[in-house]
Amino acid sequence: MLKVSEIVQTVKxxxxxxxxxxxxxxxxxxxxxxxxxxxxxxxxxxxLLVLLFFSLSLAFFLSTKFESPFIGFLLVGLFYLILLVLLYLGRYSIGIQSKVQGGLRNFIFSKIKLKKKDE
Incomplete structure (x- = not known):
């Protein structure tokens, strides 16, 4: 017969x-x-660094095309202002929120999903 202490030790x-x-x-x-x-x-x-340098390049390019030292920077700034307003207006959009959350979730937790699929 098995002893109770052995069973308890095995379970522990x-x-x-x-x-x-x-x-x-x-x-x-x-x-x-x-x-x-x-x-x-x-x-x-x-x-962000790449975006910064491309924005500066675009601003200088537009400044030379319009032959004005500030028009290129003004146009690039206006583009970013319009983008900011659009993002501000769509901040409560469920579609945008779900896409951002889904993208972050897929990027951060992708290894965990792969493990579960393998099992």
């Missing part, structure tokens, strides 16, 4: 092992989320 070791496995899985998912978030911030910063 199984539970301990399972808890350690869950801790490791949570840690891996957390580190994955953090690394993808850092990557997203770096990509955003680089995108």
């Amino acid at each position: 070791s199984l539970i301990e092992t399972r808890v350690n496995m869950v801790k490791q899985e949570v840690q891996e998912e957390f580190l994955g989320i953090i690394s993808r978030t850092i990557l997203l911030v770096v990509l955003g910063g680089l995108t």
